[in-house]
Every structure is written in C-alpha cells, then in structure tokens.
Amino acid sequence: MDNPEVIVVGSGLAGLVATYELTKAGRRVLVVDQENRKNLGGQAFWSLGGLFLVDTPEQRRLGIHDSEELALQDWMGSAGFDRDVEDNWPRQWARAYVRFAATEKRQYLHDLGLRITPVIGWAERGGGFADGHGNSVPRFHLTWGTGPEVVRVFAEPVLQAERKGLVHFAFRHRVDDLIVDDDGSVVGVRGSVLEDSDTERGVASSRTVLSDFEFRAPKTIVTSGGIGHNHELVRKNWPVERLGPAPKTMISGVPAYVDGRMLGIAEDAGAHLINRDRMWHYTEGIHNWDPIWPNHAIRIIPGPSSLWLDANGNRLAPPNFPGFDTNSTMREILATGHDYSWFILTQSIIEKEFALSGSEQNPDITGKDLRFAAKSRLAKGAPGPVQAFVDNGVDFVVGNTLAELVPKMNAIARGPQLDLGQIEHIVEARDAQLDNKYSKDAQLMAMTNARQYLGDKVVRVAKPHRLLDPAHGPLIAVRLNILTRKTLGGLETNLDSQVMRSSGTPLTGLYAAGEVAGFGGGGVHGYNALEGTFLGGCIFSGRAAGRHAAR
Numbered sequence: 001m002d003n004p005e006v007i008v009v010g011s012g013l014a015g016l017v018a019t020y021e022l023t024k025a026g027r028r029v030l031v032v033d034q035e036n037r038k039n040l041g042g043q044a045f046w047s048l049g050g051l052f053l054v055d056t057p058e059q060r061r062l063g064i065h066d067s068e069e070l071a072l073q074d075w076m077g078s079a080g081f082d083r084d085v086e087d088n089w090p091r092q093w094a095r096a097y098v099r100f101a102a103t104e105k106r107q108y109l110h111d112l113g114l115r116i117t118p119v120i121g122w123a124e125r126g127g128g129f130a131d132g133h134g135n136s137v138p139r140f141h142l143t144w145g146t147g148p149e150v151v152r153v154f155a156e157p158v159l160q161a162e163r164k165g166l167v168h169f170a171f172r173h174r175v176d177d178l179i180v181d182d183d184g185s186v187v188g189v190r191g192s193v194l195e196d197s198d199t200e201r202g203v204a205s206s207r208t209v210l211s212d213f214e215f216r217a218p219k220t221i222v223t224s225g226g227i228g229h230n231h232e233l234v235r236k237n238w239p240v241e242r243l244g245p246a247p248k249t250m251i252s253g254v255p256a257y258v259d260g261r262m263l264g265i266a267e268d269a270g271a272h273l274i275n276r277d278r279m280w281h282y283t284e285g286i287h288n289w290d291p292i293w294p295n296h297a298i299r300i301i302p303g304p305s306s307l308w309l310d311a312n313g314n315r316l317a318p319p320n321f322p323g324f325d326t327n328s329t330m331r332e333i334l335a336t337g338h339d340y341s342w343f344i345l346t347q348s349i350i351e352k353e354f355a356l357s358g359s360e361q362n363p364d365i366t367g368k369d370l371r372f373a374a375k376s377r378l379a380k381g382a383p384g385p386v387q388a389f390v391d392n393g394v395d396f397v398v399g400n401t402l403a404e405l406v407p408k409m410n411a412i413a414r415g416p417q418l419d420l421g422q423i424e425h426i427v428e429a430r431d432a433q434l435d436n437k438y439s440k441d442a443q444l445m446a447m448t449n450a451r452q453y454l455g456d457k458v459v460r461v462a463k464p465h466r467l468l469d470p471a472h473g474p475l476i477a478v479r480l481n482i483l484t485r486k487t488l489g490g491l492e493t494n495l496d497s498q499v500m501r502s503s504g505t506p507l508t509g510l511y512a513a514g515e516v517a518g519f520g521g522g523g524v525h526g527y528n529a530l531e532g533t534f535l536g537g538c539i540f541s542g543r544a545a546g547r548h549a550a551r
Contacts (some may be wrong), residue, residue, distance in 0.1 A: 001168035004030035006549050007189055007217045009175050009262060011035075012042025013535060014514025014542035015223035016154040021546025023161035030215060031167060032189060035257050038201045041151030043225060043515075044535055045201065048301070048357050049143030049150050049365075050121065051109070054102035056141065058120055062455055068102035071139070077525025078126075080134040086274040086522065087501070089492055093541075095522035096495060097533075100540050109539075112153035115144040117365065119455045123301070123531035125446075127317040127328055133528050138455060140532045147360040149180075150535055166509040173198060173213055175262065178220065178269035178510070186269060186427050186509035188216035202292040204256040210363035219509050219549045221497070223542060225488025226515040227260030227279075228253060230294075234484055239277040242527075243327065247482040249414065250286050251297035251380030253357075254485060262516055266491055271510065272502045275489030275523035283329050283341065284322070285483025291391040295481040298361060298389075302448050303353025304462045306345040307430060308476075309346035311338035313418040315426050318442040327528055330482070338415040341480045344405070344427065348472040350390070351382045352462040361385045362529045377459065395479040402427060402468070405475045412479055431466040436437050486534060490518035496546035511549055513541035520544075 006022055011033040022029045023387055033039070043243045053059075054071040075098050081087040106116075118139055126134015161167045176191035197205040227233045229252045238246035267273045288296040302322035309315055310333055320329040322343070333341045345353075359366045362385070364373035376383050382390065390396050396470050397412065401403030406420045433439035437448075447464050451457040465472050491512040493498050497520070498506040518524060519537025 001028060001030045004028050004168070004215070004217045005033060005219070006030070007215055007220045008223060009189060009220065010042065010223035010225065010514075011040050011169065012223060012225055012514060013044035013151060013154065014538040015221070016041065016151065016158055017539050017542030018221050018513055018549070019158050019167060020154050022264065023158065023166045023545055025550035026166070027550050029167050030170060030217065032170045032175060032215065033104045034172065034194060035205060035218045036197050037169065038173050038197065038199070039257070040155055041148070041317065043258065044308035045147050045151050046149070046357065046358055046360065047147035047394065047535060048362065049146035049178055049535065050123070050532040051116070051141045051143060052101050052139050052530060052536050053106050053141045053257070054098065054139060056106055057137070058118060058141060062120060062138070062209040064120065066137050068098060070136055071102060071515035072098045073131060074136050074530060077131050078453045078528040078530055080528065081526050083275070087385050087526070089494060089521035090518065090523040090526065091403065092274070092495060093524040096518060096523055097315050097537065097540050101536060105449060105536065105540070109153065114149060114153045117142045117144050119459055121460070122199070122450070122453060122456060123323065124326065124529065125304075125324045126319065128324045133325060135530050138354065138453060139530070142365065144365065145368050146362055148359055148366060148386070149368070150173065170213070170215070178265060179214070179216065180269050184270060184508065186220050186507060187218070188214065189220060191216040195453065202255045204294055219511065220514060221511040221549060222262050222266055222491070223512070224512045224516050225258050226490070227258070227263070228484045228486065229256050229258040230260045231484065233260050234279065237276045237279065242277070243331050244503055247334065247339035250482050250484050251287060252293065252295045253282065253297045253299060253483045255293040260487070261491065265510070266499065266510070269510070270501055270507050271499045271512070272522070273490065274492045275518060277486035277551065278518070278523055278525070278527055280486040280525070280529050281330070281486050282324070282326060282483040282485055283333055283480060285388060285477065285481040286393055289389060289394070295325070297481070299357040299483050300478070300480070301357050301486070303349070304443065304450050305349045305353055305462050306343040307466070309342040309344065309423070309426070310336045311340055311413070311415045312336055313422050316341070321443050321446055324446070338505070339439040339482050340414055342409060343478040343480060344467065345476050346465070346472040347474055348465060349462045350386060350476055353441065354386045354446065355381065356385055356389070395478050395481070397499065398474050400470070400474050405477055409479070427467050428498060428530050431468055434464060434466055477541045486529065487515050488518055488527070488529070489523045490516050492522035493517045493520065493541070496548035498540050498548065510546040513545040514538040517541055
C-alpha cells in the first residue's frame, strides 16, 4: 500500500476492531503481523467467546437483577486500584468500560451479527465480601459461535475493505522498532520480513529472516498482545510479594507468538509502560493431550463442587473454591512451595460442571449447531472433549475408591506423596456434612447458593452428593497446573487509546489497544479480572483507537 494513513501492528481482535473503525471512516490501513493470514483474529479465535455485559435481556429473562452501579462496585472492588500515578487512566477506563458494557456494547455487537446463548455464566464469584472481589451476579454472556464468531463479525467487513483497496495486510512482517521523528513523534515501523510459512493457525512458525522493511504513516496503532507465552518475561515480572514465588512449571494458554516484544519496543520509543507486575494466570491448567502450540494448556472452567487440595493434600481454605477467587487461590497454592494442586470429584460432577476454555474444545457451540449442542450438553456422560481428557490427559486419574485413586495421584505428583488416611479423613468429613440440607461447610453452602440461580441449577452445578457414594462414581482426580494467560498491565493510554509518555502527555502518532495496553489505560482490570472482560476490552479499546485515529 502506498502512503497508508494508519499502520496497525497486529491482526488480532483489537487490531481488527481498530481497522474496522478506520475503514468505516474511509481511511487507508496497513496491517502488519509476524504470523500468516491463517492466524487472523489472534488469540480471540481460540477463546470461549465470553463477554462481560450488564443488565441485558438475557439476564432479565433468568431473573438476574443487575445494574451499572452494581457492576461498577464489583469492578472497583476487584481491581483494588491503589497507585496514584499508574492507576489514573485505568480508573477512568474502568468507569468508561463498565458504562459501555451496560449500554452500547450489546447493541454494537448485535448490529454486527453477533448473538448470545440464553444461559449466562457466573464466573469469578469472588472473595466473600459484597464490596470486594467478584461478580455479584452472573454476567458471562457466551457467544453463539464462541471466539471464531467474535472474530468473524469484525474480520468480514475488514476483508471486504481489503477487496476495495482500503486495507492491505503485510503478513510475516515482524516489527523490531518504531520509527521516531526528530520531534519525538512516531511516524512508522521497521523490522524483519520472515520467510513464508503455511503453518496452520496457532502452530509455532519459523523466525528465519529474509530481509528488512520500513513502513511510514502519520499514525500507528499497536495491538500486539501480551506476554503469556514468554515465560521468561512472566517470571521476570512475577509479583512475588503478592502471589508468592513464580511457578517452576508453567504451561501456556496462548500460542507462541504471544511474546510481549512490542511492549519493550514501544517503551524504547518513549511509551510509558506501567503495572508490569499485574497479570492473570489460572490455577486450573491441564496439559492438552492433542496440542496445537508448544506446551499447550487448556483451562478447566469448573463448577463449585470439586474438592480442592494443595500439593500436600490439605484442603484449600475459603474462599478458594473452584471458580471463586483466582489470585487468592494462586497465592495459597504457591505458599506450599509447590506449583500444582488437585481436584477430587465424581463422574456426576464432571458430567455437569466441567467446561473447557477454548473454541476448539466446544465444537457444538463453536459450530452453532443447536441439535448437536442439545445432545452434547443434555446426554448422559461427560461432553466428548471433556471425556477425551479423562481418557488421554496426563493430568487425569480414575478410581472406584480412594484406596485406588490416591496411589494413581502419587504416580503423577511432582512433589510430596499424598497420605491415604489424610485424604480419607478430609473426604469423609466433607461427606458427613450432607446429612442435612444445611451445614457449616463453606463450600457446600456456596454450592447450595449457586443452585438458587436457575442457570446453575439446570446446566452448571451438580446436585450436592457424597463424593464416596458409588452411585455417583467413579472418583476422578485432576492434577492442576499453573496456566499462563493474560497481561493486566501494559502501555499507558488515555481514553482515546493514545499512548502516554511518562511525563503524562500523549506520544504523538502512537496508539495502543487490547492486551498490550492492559486492555485499556495500561491496566483497566487492576489486580483482578471479572472474566468475559478480555474480548470486551479488546473491542472497547480497539474501537476507541480506530475512531480517534480516523479523526
């Protein structure tokens, strides 16, 4: 493309949204990406497609009373903003994003053709206080079509603009530097042309360099993602004082190209990089038995019923139940000196409560096949992708009794050997609390509370039962690993997605959106995410960048 008006670095969701908004305004856009065309949409393609929305028709049909005010209270209680300078723009982004989620967001996506499944998920249920971390009500709106559908509704108009000549893609072009003019303005990018690659989506590609390139434009938007697959950088930024020692073993919830390179490149050009220590990794990671990228991890999105034990065989303390408080659970697990933990559950629990994060792990919803979805979700037995992990995954063991199960757990332990007597005591004590409809066990109370919500009772949370009841067997144990995923800090941006200097003024010519900007402002989530917020953050910040750059 000759004389592009805007260069977009990265063809993931935030980049597509920004490009969509630019082309609506008639701007000529050059999109530069180090991967091939098959990776259009980036990480969003692999996502479950959950969207944080507030006070929607779908919520109201399920009897959920939500509001912008309640959502903002939840967001601020979860974010825990406590830095005068670094949290200035993130606080403003948080208010703006919650308002977007409660007003324009649903219609904006609906007009593009995106639809939502009728049952709303209740993710990240929180730490136990009304004004603290967590979602007070279910807000996880699952896209009908999962991540590929979220990508599609923006990719199609962008590809149409490409056919009209408004967009040009420079795939296999890796940006190594931002070009800075004498007055300090960013006026383009330079880097390396990588050899052609026909690898399938998500598969690690060659880094062999063929030549150099240089492209110039008045404005550049960086949408290159975070650091999730760069474990060296994750460990360097790991918040040891807050979460404990960095895990020795980590598995990757994102493809190899999520390398964080553009963060340092932008910082070298004068951008202000903030909140580096804030990140969002999961404690329920399992090794993908059929991997696509190196060290490929899948996250279990659990219901609340599995018994959670640390590596020493001790039960995790409240509020560290499945699906409640990710960072609190991370801290307790790592405090043991080990980097893994265990679920113990039954066949009845896995059939109803185990969901796997990832578009490829949910073929019925991804394929928008209503008949297949109904059959898969309502049939006896675990969903096919879940059962495949039970049968083939290195983190799963099965036994009819604890005496059979615990030795199998010990065979795959990376640390201490579990004591059968200790595990029997914990399980039997938990089971004894089911003699009445009430109990003092906080997890059983949480399960009972969850089933007051119709969506959980019907499709998500198993009826409470004894783990040692053979009618619900066999017993299943899962070794849970630390899965790397999201960068919550990033390039500081104002509400127009303009990148800021450390002086507090915009870096002329440079914008950032999506994960590279901490999904907005350099850290809109603060210390904790409420889930369904990452795709939405890419959309909101990409939209802001595209609209302002178009003006």
